[in-house]
Amino acid sequence: MDKEQEQAREEIADNDNQNASAQENEQELSPDELGNLLEDARNKADEHWEQVVRTRAEMDNLKKRHQRELENAHKYGLEKFVAELLGVWDSLEMGYNAALENHDVEKLLEGTELTLKMLGDAMNKFGVEQIDPEGQPFNPELHQAMGMVPTNDVPPNTVVQVVQKGYTLNGRLVRPAMVMVSQAGS
Template sequence: MEENDVVETIEQAEAELVEESEIEESQDELSKANERIAELEAKLSDAENRILRNQADFENYKRRVRLDQESATTYRAQSLVNDLLPALDNFERALQVEAKDEHSKSILQGMDMVYRGIVEALKKEGVEAIESVGVQFDPHFHQAVMQVEEADAESNIVLEEFQKGYKLKDRVLRPAMVKVNQ
């Protein structure tokens, strides 16, 4: 081999080494770029999940606010009705008094008109008296304050009502106080 061939072979070997070195550097850069891409994809996925959770939380918040507003609208009269129930009870007790003279009768008649007006206004708001006497005892609507045993009545039937119960639409404001057959 001649000197030129040796030089040429050495130059080719050096060129191959340079190429291999450049390839290794390119592979290292590619590996680092792939790691960075994986890191960024993970961050993007995490950000997308946070956004989806925030959107779901916001939708739940909007639904809760809407339900609260609907409930407030539906039961807006509840506190007023609760305050009126004792006065309504007193009206009922007063109307049970027997009138002995004309003056008393006219007063009772006026009280009855006021009582009916209040009851009618409450009905317009959705207030209803709870049925009690003669119906099956229901702890959601009745509060048993007495139990008796009467042979001629069915078991667990309300025999007497001591205090009327009321409900506003589907919500019980006050359960009826009743006497129940065992």
């Protein structure tokens, strides 16, 4: 019953509001007043239309700017990484030229070590980590078993040899380490 009474009260209130609006509209306005009201309404409509057009143009410009920025991010996203690797490339070229001219193995080994260190530093700077799991338990999420080696020296399922190191990029696997895994000896 309370709901029905509430609905009835709302209907009465709505009717009273409609009657009041009708009485206001019944008052006659002079043609000049009607013209002024019409002119004001047109001015407001024109003003709102200009705002809509301006807003639409701003949105289109914003969309185009974001599209350009996204294209540039894809196109030049590796710029810093490449710049870092250019030093490693230069070092490799110098080492190669030195090997052609000079056959001093000690100096070539020293240059190669420095180049590898430069490469490792560049990779670490950009979140590339090396996976070298020798002596660790086999982890199928980071390692790919190439074969099993029977041995009693280490517990079963332990990496005994790394055939190829693996790599992660910011914690995400890029390439698993290819490994040989221990198996209980017979």
